[in-house]
Amino acid sequence: xxxxxxxxxxxxxxxxxxxxxxxxxxxxxxxxxxxxxxxxxxxxxxxxxxxxxxxxxxxxxxxxxxxxxxxxxxxxxxxxxxxxxxxxxxxxxxxxxxxxxxxxxxxxxxxxxxxxxxxxxxxxxxxxxxxxxxxxxxxxxxxxxxxxxxxxxxxxxxxxxxxxxxxxxxxxxxxxxxxxxxxxxxxxxxxxxxxxxxxxxxxxxxxxxxxxxxxxxxxxxxxxxxxxxxxxxxxxxxxxxxxxxxxxxxxxxxxxxxxxxxxxxxxxxxxxxxxxxxxxxxx
Amino acid sequence: xxxxxxxxxxxxxxxxxxxxxxxxxxxxxxxxxxxxxxxxxxxxxxxxxxxxxxxxxxxxxxxxxxxxxxxxxxxxxxxxxxxxxxxxxxxxxxxxxxxxxxxxxxxxxxxxxxxxxxxxxxxxxxxxxxxxxxxxxxxxxxxxxxxxxxxxxxxxxxxxxxxxxxxxxxxxxxxxxxxxxxxxxxxxxxxxxxxxxxxxxxxxxxxxxxxxxxxxxxxxxxxxxxxxxxxxxxxxxxxxxxxxxxxxxxxxxxxxxxxxxxxxxxxxxxxxxxxxxxxxxxx
Numbered sequence: 001x002x003x004x005x006x007x008x009x010x011x012x013x014x015x016x017x018x019x020x021x022x023x024x025x026x027x028x029x030x031x032x033x034x035x036x037x038x039x040x041x042x043x044x045x046x047x048x049x050x051x052x053x054x055x056x057x058x059x060x061x062x063x064x065x066x067x068x069x070x071x072x073x074x075x076x077x078x079x080x081x082x083x084x085x086x087x088x089x090x091x092x093x094x095x096x097x098x099x100x101x102x103x104x105x106x107x108x109x110x111x112x113x114x115x116x117x118x119x120x121x122x123x124x125x126x127x128x129x130x131x132x133x134x135x136x137x138x139x140x141x142x143x144x145x146x147x148x149x150x151x152x153x154x155x156x157x158x159x160x161x162x163x164x165x166x167x168x169x170x171x172x173x174x175x176x177x178x179x180x181x182x183x184x185x186x187x188x189x190x191x192x193x194x195x196x197x198x199x200x201x202x203x204x205x206x207x208x209x210x211x212x213x214x215x216x217x218x219x220x221x222x223x224x225x226x227x228x229x230x231x232x233x234x235x236x237x238x239x240x241x242x243x244x245x246x247x248x249x250x251x252x253x254x255x256x257x258x259x260x261x262x263x264x265x266x267x268x269x270x271x272x273x274x275x276x277x278x279x280x281x282x283x
Numbered sequence: 284x285x286x287x288x289x290x291x292x293x294x295x296x297x298x299x300x301x302x303x304x305x306x307x308x309x310x311x312x313x314x315x316x317x318x319x320x321x322x323x324x325x326x327x328x329x330x331x332x333x334x335x336x337x338x339x340x341x342x343x344x345x346x347x348x349x350x351x352x353x354x355x356x357x358x359x360x361x362x363x364x365x366x367x368x369x370x371x372x373x374x375x376x377x378x379x380x381x382x383x384x385x386x387x388x389x390x391x392x393x394x395x396x397x398x399x400x401x402x403x404x405x406x407x408x409x410x411x412x413x414x415x416x417x418x419x420x421x422x423x424x425x426x427x428x429x430x431x432x433x434x435x436x437x438x439x440x441x442x443x444x445x446x447x448x449x450x451x452x453x454x455x456x457x458x459x460x461x462x463x464x465x466x467x468x469x470x471x472x473x474x475x476x477x478x479x480x481x482x483x484x485x486x487x488x489x490x491x492x493x494x495x496x497x498x499x500x501x502x503x504x505x506x507x508x509x510x511x512x513x514x515x516x517x518x519x520x521x522x523x524x525x526x527x528x529x530x531x532x533x534x535x536x537x538x539x540x541x542x543x544x545x546x547x548x549x550x551x552x553x554x555x556x557x558x559x560x561x562x563x564x565x566x
Contacts, residue, residue: 068298097409104406112524113492114500221417223519231501232530235521242417242515245534256527 003217011218015203020215026208027258034151034269036159044160044189048152051212052142054086055149057134057156063177064131066122074121074129078106078136080149086141095138101238102136102149109150109195109226109234116157116194124168127175132160132189143213146224150197151266157194158270161186195226195233196266198259200251202243207251209258223251227259290398299394311493314484315473324478324485326355333468333480333540334441338449338551340456348457352449354480356439361449363457366427379424383411383431385446391438392483407443414447414467414508414518420460429459440482441469447508447518448544455552463510465517466544468537470505472525477533479540490523501525505533509541 003011014020024030030051039045042058049055066073080102082095089095110116121130134156136149164180164187180186201211201222211219221241226234235252237243243251309317323329334355343349346362369380385407387396400408411433419429431453433446444467451465471481471489478485481504492500503523509516521530 068302100402100405101409104402104409107402108406108522111490111522112502114524228524231524231526232503232521233524235519235530237413237516237519240416242510242513242517243519244514245516245538248516248519249531249534252527252530 003214008218011214012204015206015208020208021212026206027254029210034155036155036273043162044156046152046155046159048148048155050144050148052140053144053148054140055152056137056139057152059156059160060133060135061162062131062133063128066126066129071126072122073118075131076110076116076118076134077132078103078134080136080138082138086138102145105146105224105234105236106150106153109197112233114193115228115233117190120190123165123177124175128177130162143216144199144210146197146199147210150195150226154191154194154196154266155270157189157191160189162189193228195228196259196263197224197226198255198262199224200255202247202251207254209254223248223255225252225255225259227256230260232256287398293395311488314488315493319476330477331479331536333543336544336547338452338547340452340551340555348453350449350452350456352445354441354445356437357442357445358436359433359442359445359449360436361431361433361446361453363453363459364430366424366429369426369428375426377425378421380428381412381415381419381431382428383408383415385411385433387435387438391435410443410506410518410520411447411450414465415450415454417515417517418451418461418463418465418510419454420462423460438483440486441480443506444469452548452551456555463512464545464548465508465510466541466548467506467508468540468544470533470537472523472529472533473502474499477536479536501529505537507534507537507541509538511542511545
């Protein structure tokens, strides 16, 4: 999609007037749809649809050996797959840069111990730990990927069921794990402080959140903030432009405020989800 | 990840010997307390002092432009090559492209780095590209690509900033049109302590929480790149857990630190000009 100058001016004026193309204000999000537990083979999953951005996240866990230098911690890895279904640009290796950028930003946002505690994934110090694979599939791109992905990841991790380990038998170098045989005897992951990302986009003189594809094209630069609790766990500048320090501070403030509202809204939605609800296009 | 079998990769599983050493290394908490008590750092710098900087242009004779930067023990070489057509591109792009590659030499860190780019290097390359894209007048070379390679010879912290600053010098040495001099500075935060231009030890001190209390547990690394005359931030990256107020404060500090570097770079470039003039006068 490419816009001509007149269209760009129209978008820009809308942002100035605080009345965007689809009638939203600058700090408003588009409607979202969230479903969890929709992939049967995964330990946890979520699908988030933000207007026409569609993200499917599935969490798989496996047993692994901890890194020798961090023997008390489990592992968490993010993989983003830009399916060519989303846009033809992603065909072949086209989406790779974007995928790597999103995955790196996520791992950077989850790295701090206060954002996500990896020590809880350790089973036996230095020997066994859980490795959590978070696979993110972009089904449709309608702008604002970072926000949608971070929300879906948080919901999928919230939904994840880690089997309980009752005991460990050590016989020489052999380690046997005594995993609970009950299907529903599982632990949940603690995602209370898992970061939520907000993309703050600068258009003209003003900053907006949740840009659509058209708005993303008009922006001169944007900031992705990952907020965990009331602190920033990652801030990243994206886009080609540069920002004035005052704009940067302003967008950080805006991102901080919006991220907290978004997090509250996410929790409110997650609380409403009842187990075993039969919804979604995958079921 | 597939390994390059033409190179010596070493055994599959090796451990750094330091893991087996007697646990005499002080804990992060001790190091932090020590720093706090001393009021200055291990190399007698104050908390807000930048390390001494050494700059030199033209160290790679075959590159169009090159620069070498030393921040005490951090040593980075950056070379810039002639623009060439963007490979594998069908459509004509109005703006030139920048390709950045950030690489740690295998022997640059405590642990041996592999020849293949890992996630950290990919991320740093992307950050470098972000920083330089808004510095270079990309409309001056449409449909062309400039390659920038940064190689870290010795990693003693703040390598990414060093590479960005040096890349700015290398670009001007290569005669690539630019808007402004770009300078970049790293900063580490641990609780209330702010460490400008951290070395590798201080960087790891700042990358995680040292005590388990969640109150006032700010920690993190901030990297900023600024175009000084225009007062524009071309790149901003933060990881860790930092509150909004702290982040505000650091941006101000970093702005000042960046502008302090500008005269050094100007001097280095003037030196280069004088040298070229002299040699052309002789010839």
